[in-house]
Amino acid sequence: MKTDFRELKVEMRQRIMAGVWPLGTMLPNEVDLAEEFDCARATVNRAMRELAEEGLVDRKRKAGTRVRKVPRRQVSFGVPLVRAEIENSGARYRYALLRSEVSVVPDWLRAKMNLPEGVNVRRVQAMHYADGLPYQYEDRWLNLEYLSEAEGASFADTPASEWLVSQAPFSDVEMSLSAQTADVDVARLLECDTGAALFRVERCVWQQGRPITFARLLYHQGFNLTTRY
Amino acid sequence: MKTDFRELKVEMRQRIMAGVWPLGTMLPNEVDLAEEFDCARATVNRAMRELAEEGLVDRKRKAGTRVRKVPRRQVSFGVPLVRAEIENSGARYRYALLRSEVSVVPDWLRAKMNLPEGVNVRRVQAMHYADGLPYQYEDRWLNLEYLSEAEGASFADTPASEWLVSQAPFSDVEMSLSAQTADVDVARLLECDTGAALFRVERCVWQQGRPITFARLLYHQGFNLTTRY
Structure with a gap:
């Protein structure tokens, strides 16, 4: 079965946290990652997008995706009645x-x-x-x-x-x-x-x-x- | 040109805020919306997913997407050094x-x-x-x-x-x-x-x-x- 974006995200996060992809370095490109994980390029894209939203990586339109040196941390609170x-x-x-x-x-x-x-x-x-x-x-x-x-x-x-x-x-x-x-x-x-x-x-x-x-x-x-x- | 998910999201948000789609009601299904806006079903899906993340709508796997009665509000703070x-x-x-x-x-x-x-x-x-x-x-x-x-x-x-x-x-x-x-x-x-x-x-x-x-x-x-x- 093909890798889905959630599995891919877990794997990518682990590589970042374990230093396989060190702070400040570029990630492999989407095409290569899609091949490695036997999934669609859109799946890689979605995983990267969510890691970017979480503040772990930075995406630049032409330059590709880089592991952030200092993770951007966000804290969220619900605002209930x-x-x-x-x-x-x-x-x-x-x-x-x-x-x-x-x-x-x-x-x-x-x-x-x-x-x-x-x-x-x-x-x-x-x-x-x-x-x-x-x-x-x-x-x-x-x-x-x-x-x-x-x-x-x-x-x-x-x-x-x-x-x-x-x-x-x-x-x-x-x-x-x-x-x-x-x-x-x-x-x-x-x-x-x-x-x-x-x-x-x-x-x-x-x-x-x-x-x-x-x-x-x-x-x-x-x-x-x-x-x- | 086909509608992209950002344009679609803006339009859907406006319909919710203007009461075209009243609080608590079901949205039209993805197929109908894709046809109305001349876009892929995946585009509708992405727009709905983001509206759900923002707390405006609730998505149920089988039942479809409903406008929330009370929007779930989230507040986020950055946590810088x-x-x-x-x-x-x-x-x-x-x-x-x-x-x-x-x-x-x-x-x-x-x-x-x-x-x-x-x-x-x-x-x-x-x-x-x-x-x-x-x-x-x-x-x-x-x-x-x-x-x-x-x-x-x-x-x-x-x-x-x-x-x-x-x-x-x-x-x-x-x-x-x-x-x-x-x-x-x-x-x-x-x-x-x-x-x-x-x-x-x-x-x-x-x-x-x-x-x-x-x-x-x-x-x-x-x-x-x-x-x-």
């Missing part, structure tokens, strides 16, 4: 709306999302609990210029994030990860000491170039986001 | 070793990385500066059972991370992002107030199943890791 994040961990999810009100956009948000003066926004503050314990405090702003349905919605029962997925499923997101200390109000909500270091996620979301929402998410003390790559 | 991270921002990089010494592995690390009792480790504490300002404090442990060359190396001039890339370029990493407060020593090194909230990255690294290093990286106050997706 907070409900799914909690339920996937086996815990029971609970949502509690703290406050939801419409106002004129504050200056800092206008600057951050490049909004026109005087536009109305809805601010939604809410808590997300895992098995009854504070998990995440959400402070979200919705741009009513484009999300006019949010003018009347209160988000008493449904988190704004879930409503947004149905309104704007395919959007551009700028995400920023950082740390901040808990002030008195946040410490009360997340049941931690004032001054505790909290993991913070901020998201600006655009749909088709239009700014639609900004959210600041503060996670409970001790939270960590873990992944393997 | 700290020198590249700093130099790519246009700043001047400086490395300063604080301390480098060999000892028997402490219990907490033995538990964390599943090391045998009594193995020797080298602990390397170092600072990374951007334009003369503290950027990152690194507290790293190297497992001398497998990194025997690190027995004699002092890391006075070369950061351990750069040395490791040459020793173990293709490795498995578990990365954990969180927040911690600065104690007196860390505050002095990162030139911030005691109690400041700091962004923390912890990495365990294995090569071919063997634990080789654990690093705790504390970033300067106000640091954030930003990406778009």
Whole structure:
């Protein structure tokens, strides 16, 4: 049976890791590899393309494929809804709306999302609990210029994030990860000491170039986001 | 000219985003799409595969391809060496070793990385500066059972991370992002107030199943890791 691209990829990766194809050197060309592995040239091409996507090799249109000297590493995180994040961990999810009100956009948000003066926004503050314990405090702003349905919605029962997925499923997101200390109000909500270091996620979301929402998410003390790559 | 897979992908994505193919519905089959777009079935297949990788559609072997109800979002970060991270921002990089010494592995690390009792480790504490300002404090442990060359190396001039890339370029990493407060020593090194909230990255690294290093990286106050997706 002919070699498929997955088998070929495993074999090529092993040669790179074992130093048969040393760091920085050229790989054999596609025609030779196709002959060696008794497979189509397209199979070699696909295997090389995926190794390039993984950052192990560099492909140049004319020059061929080279083993990278320093592998380009990428780390990926899933971005699930907070409900799914909690339920996937086996815990029971609970949502509690703290406050939801419409106002004129504050200056800092206008600057951050490049909004026109005087536009109305809805601010939604809410808590997300895992098995009854504070998990995440959400402070979200919705741009009513484009999300006019949010003018009347209160988000008493449904988190704004879930409503947004149905309104704007395919959007551009700028995400920023950082740390901040808990002030008195946040410490009360997340049941931690004032001054505790909290993991913070901020998201600006655009749909088709239009700014639609900004959210600041503060996670409970001790939270960590873990992944393997 | 025949449609290539990139053009096809753009068109298919637009149909999904415009609701021509609504959330949760089946796409037309490959044969029909190949006919509509005057292209090979393999071209349709590749476009669908990439849309699936992006989390827009779900493919089932027999059942066909469906638009996802809730797009699966993934966010990716590059993981450059700290020198590249700093130099790519246009700043001047400086490395300063604080301390480098060999000892028997402490219990907490033995538990964390599943090391045998009594193995020797080298602990390397170092600072990374951007334009003369503290950027990152690194507290790293190297497992001398497998990194025997690190027995004699002092890391006075070369950061351990750069040395490791040459020793173990293709490795498995578990990365954990969180927040911690600065104690007196860390505050002095990162030139911030005691109690400041700091962004923390912890990495365990294995090569071919063997634990080789654990690093705790504390970033300067106000640091954030930003990406778009």
